[in-house]
Amino acid sequence: MRILYATDASAYREMPLAVCIPKTKDDLKTLIQFAAANHTSLIPRTAGTSLAGQVVGNGIVVDVSKHFNKILELNEKENWVIVEPGVVRDELNLFLKPHHLFYGPETSTANRAMIGGMIGNNSCGSNSILYKSTREHLLEVTALLSDGTEVVFGDITTEQFHVKCELPTLEGNIYRHIRQLLSSPAVRDE
Ligand SMILES: Cc1cc2nc3c(=O)[nH]c(=O)nc-3n(C[C@H](O)[C@H](O)[C@H](O)COP(=O)(O)OP(=O)(O)OC[C@H]3O[C@@H](n4cnc5c(N)ncnc54)[C@H](O)[C@@H]3O)c2cc1C
Structure with missing residues (x-):
């Protein structure tokens, strides 16, 4: 298993410490x-x-493609869908087709690439001028931070941003870091 997971589609190869195939969020x-x-x-x-x-790396590879591959909810009125990270891009579109909906970003590997990886890479394809990249279609992400806490990242108002900055947690640290970065007019301009 470690040899199998020592490579991806790149030229790199590094033996991971271990490979895990988690089944649940608790895992x-x-x-x-x-x-x-x-x-x-x-x-x-x-x-x-x-x-x-x-x-590829020397840590623990966590393969979420096996058990986190469900389409959880479709909202046809508002044109959004909630998916787990292991949903394949083309399979999402097969599911959406009868509802006359279409998820645009099309990497060349769309019959294999999964939404988690598309978000990680901000994937797009040869029609990105029309279909845009993944980030333009991403409304919200539910994530686990490095201390195990569950957070939701999405559009927030200025007021909500200030509330987030006051949180005495790792999530609060992230928002404070962003505030610090963007408080410089030079950085903002760039
Ligand atoms: C022949 C070929 C053609 C390609 N053409 C294109 C192209 O046209 N456009 C393009 O954008 N890319 C292209 N790619 C690159 C790649 O296929 C895409 O970026 C693809 O969307 C990656 O998806 P994946 O599921 O394989 O992600 P992975 O390679 O498995 O992961 C990608 C990143 O996302 C992170 N990640 C995955 N899941 C999670 C999660 N649940 N939580 C946190 N982080 C996560 C990973 O750690 C990694 O950093 C191509 C690759 C090949 C081999």
Whole structure:
């Protein structure tokens, strides 16, 4: 298993410490705690078609493609869908077709690439001028941070942003860091 997961579609090869195929969100939280306690890293992986070694490394490869592959909810009125990270891009569109909906970003590997990896890479394709890249279609992400806490990232108002900045948590640290970065007019201009 470690040899199988030592490569992706890139030219790189590195033997991971271990490979995990988690089944539940609790498994993911356990893995995060384990990695923190043992000073190692987690390498989330979906289809592994990245070209720059994104899913190759010496930490623990966490393959979420096997058990996190469900389409959870479709809202036809508002044109959004909630999916797990292991949903294949083309399979999402097969599901959406009868509803006359279409998820645009089309990597060349669309019959393998999964939404988790598309978000990680901000994937797009040859029609991106029309179809845009993944980030233009992403409304919200539910994520687990490195301390195991679950957070939701999405559009927020200025007021909500200030509330987030006051949180005495890792999530609060992230928002404070962004505020600090963007408080410089030079950075904002850039
Ligand atoms: C022949 C070929 C052609 C390609 N053409 C294109 C193209 O046209 N356009 C394009 O954009 N790309 C292209 N790619 C690159 C790649 O196929 C795409 O970027 C693809 O969308 C990656 O999806 P994946 O499921 O394979 O992700 P992976 O390679 O498995 O992961 C990608 C990144 O996302 C992270 N990640 C995955 N799941 C999670 C998760 N649940 N939580 C947190 N992080 C996560 C990984 O750690 C990694 O950093 C091509 C690759 C090949 C081999």
